[in-house]
Amino acid sequence: xxxxxxxxxxxxxxxxxxxxxxxxxxxxxxxxxxxxxxxxxxxxxxxxxxxxxxxxxxxxxxxxxxxxxxxxxxxxxxxxxxxxxxxxxxxxxxxxxxxxxxxxxxxxxxxxxxxxxxxxxxxxxxxxxxxxxxxxxxxxxxxxxxxxxxxxxxxxxxxxxxxxxxxxxxxxxxxxxxxxxxxxxxxxxxxxxxxxxxxxxxxxxxxxxxxxxxxxxxxxxxxxxxxxxxxxxxxxxxxxxxxxxxxxxxxxxxxxxxxxxxxxxxxxxxxxxxxxxxxxxxxxxxxxxxxxxxxxxxxxxxxxxxxxxxxxxxxxxxxxxxxxxxxxxxxxxxxxxxxxxxxxxxxxxxxxxxxxxxxxxxxxxxxxxxxxxxxxxxxxxxxxxxxxxxxxxxxxxxxxxxxxxxxxxxxxxxxxxxxxxxxxxxxxxxxxxxxxxxxxxxxxxxxxxxxxxxxxxxxxxxxxxxxxxxxxxxxxxxxxxxxxxxxxxxxxxxxxxxxxxxxxxxxxxxxxxxxxxxxxxxxxxxxxxxxxxxxxxxxxxxxxxxxxxxxxxxxxxxxxxxxxxxxxxxxxxxxxxxxxxxxxxxxxxxxxxxxxxxxxxxxxxxxxxxxxxxxxxxxxxxxxxxxxxxxxxxxxxxxxxxxxxxxxxxxxxxxxxxxxxxxxxxxxxxxxxxxxxxxxxxxxxxxxxxxxxxxxxxxxxxxxxxxxxxxxxxxxx
Numbered sequence: 001x002x003x004x005x006x007x008x009x010x011x012x013x014x015x016x017x018x019x020x021x022x023x024x025x026x027x028x029x030x031x032x033x034x035x036x037x038x039x040x041x042x043x044x045x046x047x048x049x050x051x052x053x054x055x056x057x058x059x060x061x062x063x064x065x066x067x068x069x070x071x072x073x074x075x076x077x078x079x080x081x082x083x084x085x086x087x088x089x090x091x092x093x094x095x096x097x098x099x100x101x102x103x104x105x106x107x108x109x110x111x112x113x114x115x116x117x118x119x120x121x122x123x124x125x126x127x128x129x130x131x132x133x134x135x136x137x138x139x140x141x142x143x144x145x146x147x148x149x150x151x152x153x154x155x156x157x158x159x160x161x162x163x164x165x166x167x168x169x170x171x172x173x174x175x176x177x178x179x180x181x182x183x184x185x186x187x188x189x190x191x192x193x194x195x196x197x198x199x200x201x202x203x204x205x206x207x208x209x210x211x212x213x214x215x216x217x218x219x220x221x222x223x224x225x226x227x228x229x230x231x232x233x234x235x236x237x238x239x240x241x242x243x244x245x246x247x248x249x250x251x252x253x254x255x256x257x258x259x260x261x262x263x264x265x266x267x268x269x270x271x272x273x274x275x276x277x278x279x280x281x282x283x284x285x286x287x288x289x290x291x292x293x294x295x296x297x298x299x300x301x302x303x304x305x306x307x308x309x310x311x312x313x314x315x316x317x318x319x320x321x322x323x324x325x326x327x328x329x330x331x332x333x334x335x336x337x338x339x340x341x342x343x344x345x346x347x348x349x350x351x352x353x354x355x356x357x358x359x360x361x362x363x364x365x366x367x368x369x370x371x372x373x374x375x376x377x378x379x380x381x382x383x384x385x386x387x388x389x390x391x392x393x394x395x396x397x398x399x400x401x402x403x404x405x406x407x408x409x410x411x412x413x414x415x416x417x418x419x420x421x422x423x424x425x426x427x428x429x430x431x432x433x434x435x436x437x438x439x440x441x442x443x444x445x446x447x448x449x450x451x452x453x454x455x456x457x458x459x460x461x462x463x464x465x466x467x468x469x470x471x472x473x474x475x476x477x478x479x480x481x482x483x484x485x486x487x488x489x490x491x492x493x494x495x496x497x498x499x500x501x502x503x504x505x506x507x508x509x510x511x512x513x514x515x516x517x518x519x520x521x522x523x524x525x526x527x528x529x530x531x532x533x534x535x536x537x538x539x540x541x542x543x544x545x546x547x548x549x550x551x552x553x554x555x556x557x558x559x560x561x562x563x564x565x566x567x568x569x570x571x572x573x574x575x576x577x578x579x580x581x582x583x584x585x586x587x588x589x590x591x592x593x594x595x596x597x598x599x600x601x602x603x604x605x606x607x608x609x610x611x612x613x614x615x616x617x618x619x620x621x622x623x624x625x626x627x628x629x630x631x632x633x634x635x636x637x638x639x640x641x642x643x644x645x646x647x648x649x650x651x652x653x654x655x656x657x658x659x660x661x662x663x664x665x666x667x668x669x670x671x672x673x674x675x676x677x678x679x680x681x682x683x684x685x686x687x688x689x690x691x692x693x694x695x696x697x698x699x700x701x702x703x704x705x706x707x708x709x710x711x712x713x714x715x716x717x
Contacts, residue, residue, distance in 0.1 A: 013248045023160060025114040028105070031077055033057040033070045036109055044098075044116045046091040065089065069100075073110050076102040115160060161256045168216060168251025170195035182240075182259050184233030196255070201229035201237055215244065216251050227260070239264040286376040290362065291317050293337055295327060298370060322350055336361050336371040345378065354382035413455035414699045415448060416599045417592035421584035425452065428581045433459035438531075438576050440516075441554040443583030446630030449554035450514060451698045452583060457510040462550060465509030467694055469704050470502050473518035480523045482539055485530075491540025501538065503530060507547040514703070516576065517557035517568065524572040531575055551576055586625040586632060593621050596629060600636040603681045603688075603700075610640050623647050630701045641677040679714040682707070686716070 025044050028036040034056050038049040045052060057066040065087050072083045085100040097118045105111040162179035164172050175183075175190045183190070183199060200208050211222045225243050232238060241258040287307065290299040295317050305311050312320040318327050327333075332342040342359045356378045362370040410418045412426045432439045433456050441449040450469065457467045475483050486501030502511060513519075519527065530536040535546035553576045562568040586593070597612060597620065604610075616639075625631055626648075639645050682700070689695040697707040710716075 017245060017247060017254065022113075022163075023115065025116075027112045027114060029057075029069075029073055029102075029110045029112060030108060031073065031110070033066070033073060035060075040113075041116070044091075044096075044114065046089075061089070072100070072102050076104050076110050080104055161258060163257070164190075164196065164255050165247070166196045166212075166253050166255055170197045170212065172196055173252070179257065182232065182238065182257065183230075199230045199232075201231050204228040211244075212253075215246065215253065230257075284374075286374060288372070288374050289317065289321075290370050290372045291333075292370055293333070293368075295331075295333065322348070332359055333371060335359075337369050339363075339369065345382075353377060353379040355379075410595050411599075413458065414451050414695065415455060416595050417589060418595065419584075419589040419591045421589045422592060425581060425583060428579075429456050429459070432456050432579050432581065435579065436461070436550055437578045438550065439552040439579045439581060440559075440577050441552065441581050441583060443554070443556065444585050444628055445556050446628030446701070447583040447585060448629050448701060449583060450512065450703065451701065452581065453510070453512045453552040453554060454694065454698045456552060457512075460510070460550070462509050466506055467510050467512065468502055468506040468549075469512045469514065469694075471514045471703060471705075473515035477520055477523075480520070481526065484523075484527065485536045485538050485545075487539035488541045491538075495540070503536065503547050503549060504545060506549040509549060511549045511551050513551060513553040513576075515555055515557075516553040517555040517559055517562055521567060521569060524569050528569070528572045528575060586628040590621050593617075593632065596632055597636060600633050601640075603684045604637075604640045604677075605680055605684070610643065616645055619645060619647065633701055637677060637681060638674070641673050675714070678710065679716065682710060682714065682716060 023041060025041040026039040028038075030036055034054060035052040036054075038045070038052070042049045052060060057069050060066075061069065068085060068087060072085045076083045082101055082103045085102065087098050087100070089096050089098065095118075096116055098114055099117050100112050100114045102110050102112045160178065162182045163176045164179050165174040167173050171192065172190050172194055173192060175187055177187075179190070180186060185194065197205060197209055197212070208228055211226070214222045224245070225241070227239065227241050229237050230240050238259055239261045241260050243256045245254045246252070247254055284301060285303065287304040288299075288301040289297055289304055292298055297313050297315055297317050297320060300308075300311060300313060308320055318324040318331070322328055330344075330346055332344070335342050336359050339361050341361065343357065345354060345356050347354050354377075356376045358374045358376075360372045360374075362372050364370065410416065412422075412429065415422070415425075429452060439453070439456060441452055443449050454467055457463060470483075482499065482501070484502050486499045486504060487495050489495055489498050505511075526536065531551060533546065535544040537544050559568060559573055559577065563570050563573050594617065597617070601609060601612070620632070620635075627634070635645070635647065682696070685696045685699055686693075689699065693707055693711075694704055697704045700707065702710075
């Protein structure tokens with residue numbers, strides 16, 4: 001065989017391989033639209049190629065499509081440039097989409113490269129189709145050598161797949177435009193300059209190199225199709241699918257490459273979604289099921305399967321879920337299958353329990369719609385809601401009644417007064433009693449802060465438990481932790497027994513912290529931890545205590561200023577400053593003085609009861625009362641004991657007001673007279689409050705410990 005013939009044979013083989021490699025169909029048309037020949041993917045014709053040969057487009061294609069082909073054929077002949085054509089045909093009853101690229105290949109014929117692009121809409125099927133095309137292209141007959149060289153470059157460059165020729169040493173001898181797009185490099189940078197192995201990601205290099213050399217040995221058999229990763233110009237890693245064919249030239253191969261990065265990501269995302277959805281289904285405590293339009297169950301979650309006693313997929317939903325013989329009256333399937341989402345509550349007539357149902361349409365790729373239902377058992381919450389609604393109505397009525405009662409009364413618990421400022425205080429006390437939040441009482445000394453705290457406690461849900469009172473200003477700093485947290489026996493010198501702290505005393509009750517502004521900043525940190533639920537440890541103990549208590553604090557100081565000065569921590573301040581109540585001084589509610597005087601006179605024996613004349617009341621009302629209600633109480637008690645009114649005015653500490661209306665008394669020492677009177681007042685108050693010391697101390701505007709000390713002093717049991 002001559003060199004020319006041998007070269008012609010090799011070229012013919014190369015052309016044949018190229019034609020058989022691309023996923024397209026090549027058709028040769030005459031200028032008159034007559035089919036001259038077919039190569040490539042002729043299966044797209046829908047019938048044997050022989051039935052097309054020597055017949056015209058007008059005979060075989062719909063008129064509109066045939067005319068479109070003839071127009072493009074004429075344009076290709078006239079311009080000599082490629083012409084593109086998109087058209088549709090019905091093949092075997094299925095609508096197919098095609099793209100054709102035409103170019104004049106000689107004076108008599110147009111070469112049309114035709115591709116069926118229908119399957120591009122289905123990514124997963126496209127890969128399988130392309131594999132079939134690659135196999136088909138490698139087996140198809142080649143064109144004549146005279147046209148092979150002319151068509152070779154056009155077919156290679158117009159291929160829809162990234163294609164390269166790789167030499168024995170991995171050098172890329174030829175690359176098409178699609179490979180430029182995938183790799184990010186230009187042909188001039190690739191061809192004859194770059195090696196295919198250099199594009200491969202590091203983890204795959206050893207395997208691809210092994211495939212490359214084994215494939216080039218006579219006995220070597222390695223996969224012709226495989227997946228790997230390549231790195232583009234920007235350093236991005238791409239997942240690719242390769243199909244390799246060996247060319248007649250020794251050591252040279254042809255690679256067709258498909259970028260499947262997006263497909264891989266989609267698969268990964270799908271797996272993640274499936275795992276997430278599966279986890280949701282396993283963890284969902286309610287019921288999930290999916291039904292089709294015929295009301296048959298397509299899916300059930302594990303919880304529902306356990307509840308109904310087995311997998312009832314394929315059964316009618318109303319039979320499985322509600323034991324009915326006909327569809328449920330409340331069924332919302334018509335709305336769901338129209339595409340709406342429906343949520344509703346219902347009471348199951350079978351088990352008499354309340355459920356919340358969320359029904360969502362699921363659209364399948366074929367256009368059908370399924371209904372996914374998520375059912376949650378809300379029976380407990382529904383009953384609680386009904387109970388709360390009833391309770392709310394009752395509380396609203398009780399609140400209205402209390403408010404009406406307060407407005408008509410002259411007192412609230414042990415508090416006395418009907419003035420507008422006191423009505424506001426009563427209102428705030430009601431709101432505080434209805435809550436379990438911490439309360440802070442602001443007011444001058446003697447305004448009755450402890451009485452307000454006690455009243456709030458007695459109206460709250462904690463009223464059946466202890467109301468523990470602490471005067472923070474009376475506790476030495478070195479004893480603060482022991483007094484609040486307690487200690488165990490032997491914790492320090494003098495600790496001869498276990499001691500319960502204030503916090504434990506107030507467990508499930510209320511802790512009243514009077515003069516809270518006196519607590520030193522170092523101890524505020526420890527107390528704050530206990531208040532926030534972190535607990536505390538008694539001195540000498542290893543056990544952490546976590547009592548449940550509510551704090552009602554009181555102060556005559558400006559706590560905002562204490563925070564600014566650094567004497568109080570801001571976090572401690574905001575922890576106790578949740579519900580503030582401001583108690584007015586007596587000078588701002590002088591309308592209440594007659595009521596208060598009458599209240600204090602009730603604790604005095606009738607034989608010692610003084611006469612309150614208009615002149616006396618005028619003086620009491622005109623006085624500015626720096627000591628507030630406590631000072632008024634003491635003035636009235638002294639008035640009853642000494643039979644004269646003593647008010648402090650300016651520098652005159654004891655201004656004595658003679659009272660002619662009172663009978664004379666025998667002269668005794670002032671101390672004995674006051675002590676006797678004080679004892680009688682305490683005994684009277686204890687009698688009124690049935691021996692309850694806390695309420696007695698509150699009514700007398702003194703602390704509980706002060707009352708206990710005085711009872712011990714006077715021998716009162």
